Amino acid sequence: MPETQDILLEQLQVGLYVHLDLKWFEHPFAFSHFKIKSQEQIHQLRSLGLSKIRIDPALSDVQPAALTAEATASPAPAAAHKAPAPESPELAAKRAMMERMRQQRENAARIEHAFVDTARAMKEMEKNVFARPAESLQKASEMIGKIADSILSAPDLAIHVMGDRTGGEEIYLHSLNVTMLSMMIARDIKLPREVASAMGVGSMFHDLGVRNIPDKVLTKTEPWTHSEQNLYETHCAVGTEMGQQLKFPAAAVAIVRDHHEMYDGSGYPRHLKGEEIGVLARIVGIANYYDRLCNPVNGTPGLTPHEALSLMFAKNRGKFDPKLLQVFIRCLGVYPPGTIVQLSNGATGMVATINTEKPNKPELVVYEAGVPREDAIMVDMALESDLNIVRAVKPSQVPKEIYAYLSPRKRVSYYFDATKPGQGATG
Numbered sequence: 001m002p003e004t005q006d007i008l009l010e011q012l013q014v015g016l017y018v019h020l021d022l023k024w025f026e027h028p029f030a031f032s033h034f035k036i037k038s039q040e041q042i043h044q045l046r047s048l049g050l051s052k053i054r055i056d057p058a059l060s061d062v063q064p065a066a067l068t069a070e071a072t073a074s075p076a077p078a079a080a081h082k083a084p085a086p087e088s089p090e091l092a093a094k095r096a097m098m099e100r101m102r103q104q105r106e107n108a109a110r111i112e113h114a115f116v117d118t119a120r121a122m123k124e125m126e127k128n129v130f131a132r133p134a135e136s137l138q139k140a141s142e143m144i145g146k147i148a149d150s151i152l153s154a155p156d157l158a159i160h161v162m163g164d165r166t167g168g169e170e171i172y173l174h175s176l177n178v179t180m181l182s183m184m185i186a187r188d189i190k191l192p193r194e195v196a197s198a199m200g201v202g203s204m205f206h207d208l209g210v211r212n213i214p215d216k217v218l219t220k221t222e223p224w225t226h227s228e229q230n231l232y233e234t235h236c237a238v239g240t241e242m243g244q245q246l247k248f249p250a251a252a253v254a255i256v257r258d259h260h261e262m263y264d265g266s267g268y269p270r271h272l273k274g275e276e277i278g279v280l281a282r283i284v285g286i287a288n289y290y291d292r293l294c295n296p297v298n299g300t301p302g303l304t305p306h307e308a309l310s311l312m313f314a315k316n317r318g319k320f321d322p323k324l325l326q327v328f329i330r331c332l333g334v335y336p337p338g339t340i341v342q343l344s345n346g347a348t349g350m351v352a353t354i355n356t357e358k359p360n361k362p363e364l365v366v367y368e369a370g371v372p373r374e375d376a377i378m379v380d381m382a383l384e385s386d387l388n389i390v391r392a393v394k395p396s397q398v399p400k401e402i403y404a405y406l407s408p409r410k411r412v413s414y415y416f417d418a419t420k421p422g423q424g425a426t427g
Contacts, residue, residue, distance in 0.1 A: 004019055004054045004055060004056050004057075005054070005055060005057065006052045006053070006054055006055075007052060007053060007054075007055055007064045008051075008052055008053075008067065009045065009046050009050065009051070009052070009053060010065065010067060010068070011064035011065045011066075011067060012036065012042045012045060012046070012053065012064070012065070013036070013042070013062055013064070013065045014036050014037065014038060014039065014041075014042070014062070015035065015036065015060060015061035015062035016035070016036050016055050016060045016061075016062060016064060017033070017034070017035045017036075017055060017056045017059035017060045018033065018034065018035075018036060018045065018053055018054065018055050018056075019032065019033045019053075019054040019055070019056065020032045020033065020045075020048070020053070020054075021050075021054060022048065022050075023370060024368055024370060024371045024377070025094070025098065026048075027048055027094070028044055028091050028093055028094040029041075029044070029094075030097065030377070030379060030384065030387075031345055031347055031366070031368065031377075032368060032369075032370070033056075033345065033346065033347075034345045035059065035060070035061070035345065037386050059346065100380075101377065101378045104363065104378045105378070107417070108160060108352070108353075111160050111162075111415055111417050112160075112162055112163060112415070114415065115160075115162050115176075115413070115415035118143070118176060118415070119172050119173055119176050120172075121139075121143060122143075122172045122175060122176055122204060123172040125139055125140050125143075125204075126172065126175075126205070126208075129205070129208075129246060130246075133245075133246045133247070134247075137201075137246065137247070137248065140201055140204055140205070141197065141201060144179070144197050144200030144201055144204065145197055145200075147179070147180075147183060147200060148183065148186075148193055148196045148197045148200055149193065150416075151183045151184070151186075151187050151416055152183075152186065152187050152191075152193055152196060156355055156356075156357055157184065157187060157355065157356045157357070157416055157417075158353050158354070158355050158356075158416065158417040159184070159331075159332070159336075159337055159353065159354050159355075159356065159414050159415075159416055160337060160352065160353045160414065160415050160416070160417060161337035161338040161350075161351070161352055161353075161409075161412060161413070161414060162409070162413040162414065162415055163408075163409050173295075173411065173413050174207065174291055174292075174295060175203070175204055175205070175206065175207060176204075176413070176415075177287070177291045177295070177412075177413055177414055178203050178206060178284060178287045178288050178291055179200055179203040179204050179287075180414055180415060180416050181286075181287035181290065181291065181328075181414065182199055182200070182203045182283050182284050182287045183196065183199075183200060183416070184328075184331050184332075184356065184416065185283045185286070185287070185324060185327050185328055185331070186199060186283065187356075188327045188330070188331055188356070189324070189327060195251070195280070198249050198251035198252055198280070199251065199252075199255065199280040199283065199284065201248065201249060201252040202248070202249075202251060202252035202253070202254070202255025202256060202259075202280060202281075202284060203255060203259075203284045203287070205239070205243065205248065205252065205256060206239070206255055206256055206259045206284055206288065207235065207239065208235075208238075208239040208242050208243060208256055209234070209235035209236060209237070209238035209239025209240070209242060209256070210235045210239070212234075212235065212238050213231060213232055213234075213235055217231060217232065218297060218298065219298055220298055221298055221300055233260070233268045233269060234269075236256065236257055236258070236259070236260055236268065236269045237257070237269055239256040239257070240253055240256050240257040242256075243256045243257075251278075251280055254278050254280065254281055255278075255280055255281050255284050257269075257281075258270075258272065258277055258278060258281035258285075259281055259284045259285050259288050260285065260288075261276075261277045261281060261285065262285070262319040262320070263277070263282070263318065263319055263320050263321050263322075264318040264319055266319060267285070267319070274321075279321075279324075282320070282321045282324055283324055285320070286312075286320050286321070286324055286325060286328050287328075289312065289316075289319070289320070290308055290309070290312060290328070291412075293307075293308035293311060293312070294308050294338075294411070294412040295411045295412060295413075302411070302412070304338070304339060304340070304392065304394065304395065305332070305335075305336035305337065305338045305339050305412055306334070306335055306336065306339040306392035307392075307394075308336075309329055309332060309334075309336060312325065312329075313325065313329060330359065331356045331359060332354070332359060333351075333354050333359025333360055333362065334359075334360065335351050335360075335362065335389055335392055336351065336354070337351050337352060337353060337354055337362070337412075337414060338350065338351065338407070338409075338412040339351045339392050340392065340393045340394075340395060340398055340403070340406060340407060341364070341389045341390070341391065341392055341393060342389075342390045342391050342393050343364075343366070343387055343388065343389060343390060344386075344387055344388040344389075344390050345387060347366050347367065347368070348366070348367050348393065348398060348402050348406070349364035349365060349366040349367065349379065349406065350364060350365050350406040350407050351363075351364055352364060352365045352378070353417075358382060360381075361380075361381040361382040362381055363378060363379065363380050363381070364378065364379045364381065365377070365378055365406055366378070366379050367402045367405050367406055373405050376405070376406075395407070
């Protein structure tokens with residue numbers, strides 16, 4: 001691999017790839033290494049008080065400028081290694097960026113808190129659904145109603161990937177994920193609020209029958225035997241009976257019964273095809289399938305969000321309502337939250353948040369050596385006209401320290417921020 005080399009500031013020109021040997025907050029740029037795009041950037045680099053600058057010839061489009069006779073005869077005196085002056089407009093812009101990042105972190109913490117509260121509330125409702133069915137259903141309906149009101153009426157919908165702070169309550173996180181992703185589709189296709197609310201109750205309790213499956217089957221890491229698979233498939237019928245006993249709305253019971261039916265007839269328990277499957281079950285089926293690819297039932301490593309979407313679209317497309325699958329992929333974007341990506345400047349980041357209105361311009365957490373993880377750079381791609389996502393990267397292809405920095409989570413969980421500025425979080 002070619003090494004970097006030092007050049008004088010006089011040799012800078014557009015097209016050189018530079019590395020700044022300064023702390024991230026000591027310079028005005030979003031990254032400490034990048035390709036020079038303009039004379040303005042050269043001017044900013046020359047204002048940093050450096051006597052020389054490091055470049056990477058392999059990543060540069062041009063050679064350094066030749067030195068003039070004057071510069072060769074009497075090189076400029078070495079300037080002190082210092083940060084730009086506080087009044088520098090470039091540094092002011094950097095400070096504004098840092099303040100924006102601080103607000104993004106606060107926002108993320110608020111949403112994570114709401115997510116944990118919602119997951120706990122769902123756990124409580126599921127736990128008490130047989131002991132206090134009417135009260136639990138009432139609470140579930142109220143919670144879903146609030147979520148539906150918030151998500152369906154918001155001008156923008158931001159999807160955030162969550163950390164692992166809920167104490168390993170996998171079944172509740174799965175139900176919450178499926179509910180939120182189903183609501184995302186409901187919003188896009190403009191389902192009426194009362195229909196979306198009924199779907200929300202069904203998606204929240206879609207795995208009600210799983211409580212009858214022994215843990216030794218659910219947690220088994222080897223592939224299920226034929227009889228174990230058959231046993232697992234009974235959870236739809238068992239859940240349907242439970243839902244009817246608990247007096248769930250008919251639309252919710254239909255979701256519990258049909259969320260594993262597939263558009264091509266390959267699902268279960270009744271092998272329904274196409275529009276024989278109700279539209280709400282088709283929606284929840286897509287969300288459920290995606291979440292199980294990312295977060296398998298037995299705790300084995302899942303696919304990355306990018307891999308899961310790619311598999312559903314490329315290989316398993318026939319299993320899903322084509323219009324609803326298209327909506328799902330459009331809302332999550334090519335690089336869903338939780339995807340590790342390589343950027344056009346060579347940096348590695350993780351997609352942290354997308355706005356469903358502009359899913360190809362996500363917010364990223366970016367790895368930068370020397371920046372502590374709790375202060376990680378957050379880049380809003382909507383504000384970076386010169387920066388692009390080049391490709392998704394498998395976790396196994398990322399150096400361990402970079403992957404641990406970006407994504408220590410064991411599972412992919414989503415929560416939606418549908419609040420307007422100044423409002424509280426959805427809870």
